Amino acid sequence: MGRLITTLLAACLSLSAMAADAIKSERQETFGDVTVHYNTFNSTYLQPDIAKAAELIRSKNxxxxxxxxxxxxxxxxxNVTGTVKDLTSQTVTLNFRQVTEQGAIYYIAQYPVEQQETRTFEIKVQNGDKINTINFNQELFPGE
Known part of the structure; x- marks a missing residue:
């Protein structure tokens, strides 16, 4: 199981090479001595066994x-929380789940992708008393 989750993380971080038009490469923001790495992609880019091991729904939507x-x-x-908002300002809460294995800690969440559109993400990362907020736009595409 641990090896599969590590593979998921590696896949997540390298997906930009496989689907340059559909997703953007990994991004990062630095807040003092803390760096937050983040990326988003369609779940169909995950291999079925990796999605299953990570308890993710593999779907074009x-x-x-x-x-x-x-x-x-x-x-x-x-503590990672967030929302994703469409162009009509309809907001979906992102329910992040912590994954810890072999010296890695990361947080994953899923959200619906019904049609091609640009969405606005707001991610809040809290460690200790400090809360850092990341806002970004991403053009999303339903998978195949």
Whole structure:
């Protein structure tokens, strides 16, 4: 199981090469000595066994967002919350789940992707008393 989750993380971080038009490469924001890495993609880019091991729904109408928090080169436990909003301002809460294995900690959540459109993501990362907010837009495409 641990090896499959590690593979999921690697797949998440390298998907931009496989689908340059459908997703953007991994992004990052730095807040003092904490760096937050994040990316989002359609769940059909995951192999079925990896999706199953990570308890993710693999569907052309499901997106995945992956977040990791790093401090001094080491993974950091944080409270990650967020929302994704469409152009009509309809908001979906992102229910992040922490995944910990072999020295890695990351947070994954899924959201619906019904049609091609640009969505606005707001991700809040709290470690200790500090809350950092990341806002970004992403053009999303239903998978195949």
């Amino acid at each position: 499901q997106g995945v967002i992956n977040v990791s928090v790093i401090k001094d080169g080491k993974p950091l436990i944080a």
